[in-house]
Amino acid sequence: MKTLLILQLAGFIIAAGIFGGLIASEDVYSEVQQTIVKVLCLSCIKLTPATDINFTFETVFDGDHPSFILENLSKGVVFLAFRADVCDACDIMEPHLQDIFEIDFEKEETIVVTKTVDGINVTFIHISLNHSPDYLIDSYELYDYQQVSGVPMFVWITYGYDRGFIKPFYATGYGTLQQNTGEDQQQQLLDIIEDAVALYKQNNHGNH
């Protein structure tokens, strides 16, 4: 009986101590909250968003475009790719991004790289929801047009003409972009980059 009591006490103190330590000294609570609970786990629901990728002016909750977007947009098209550490579809799409931008990177890395398409700069920013700086992660909600809260999420930002004004104009795509083969997925990414570049060319001059 005594041994059992010692076991119970020791076990509980150890478990409670580790739990308290984890909560107090590590950011495990917010890590679980931000990367598991608040993000819609597409692999848990075995579904992928069925989205038609259309350009729009309206950000979620009418939020202002962040300064890093506006700064890069003044130089050309901006292409954002959001991912999380554990994400099957992100792993499927990542090689296409590496192919298109001719660069190798790890899934945890924050990457900013520029490529010229049809004479226009395309700035690619790879954002990890687990590791990237907060100002990049915070832009996720702004462009999560369907409020899916899922990853991967791709955002193409260019200029568009809206009732007399040239404004940032963006499109959001999710998952494998409803394409089944690797070839089609890559082509879809490229097609929208080309659309964004064409829109940029049309509207950039009006911005000045």
Add this chain to the structure above:
Amino acid sequence: MKFKLKRLLAQCFFFIVANLGGLGIKTGFCYPFFYCHACPTGSAACPLRSLEISVINKNFNGRLFLYPLVILGMVGIITGRAVCGWACPVGLLQRATGKVARKLKRYVPLPKKVTRTIDQKGRYLKYAILIGMVILTPFFIGFMFTDLCPVGFLVGTIPISLLNPGEFIPSFYFYPALVIFILFLILIFTIERGWCRYFCPIGAILAPFNKISIYHVEVDKKTCVHCNLCSSVCPMGIDIPNMHRDPECILCGKCVTACPHSIIKFKRN
């Protein structure tokens, strides 16, 4: 208040707590029972997902690995597997389907020897699933139990599809998960607490704690007349007169109520 009603109220209370996400309460805790964060109203993380993520693709994140284990450990040391009987929403679901399973058992009797052997051996399956699909396959090949989880299908896939018609399409795992979900339904309607007995990986984590838990069910073997009324009502199919801190006991208390000599009791030590 009747014991049965107390347990039902506890289960309803924890069901509401598990779904506080509907009010915008999305915490960073892990559930100490089986429920899915992909549920639109989920308020915490599935402990299995945290374990899987902690070992995914040969990476090891000690914090995410320990976090759900210490939460389950604290609960397990105090109550053992009582959360399965008193708090788990999947337990609540099986409480409802158990009545059908019981009736079915009466109409379709199977040879006792066969069912007993399968039942005893089958209980080890949940440990194999825990080690194999929650730890090993995520570590080596990136495949996770939660990719096919039938509870995720029930509380995540179905409500999200219904709430957002036309906005989602099936992914690669949808159809295998659908088959598993149908098998899950057949299981819980044919075997009382079939999921808890054979497949629940959270049950596999909590089960060993029954050996040392503060709360447990005890039988006074000296005065037991072996009428077996207790075993016949046990939803986990335990041989209660010969039980001592059985890892399968979910402390539901059905045997305590059923015993005509009141020799089965909840103990605290």
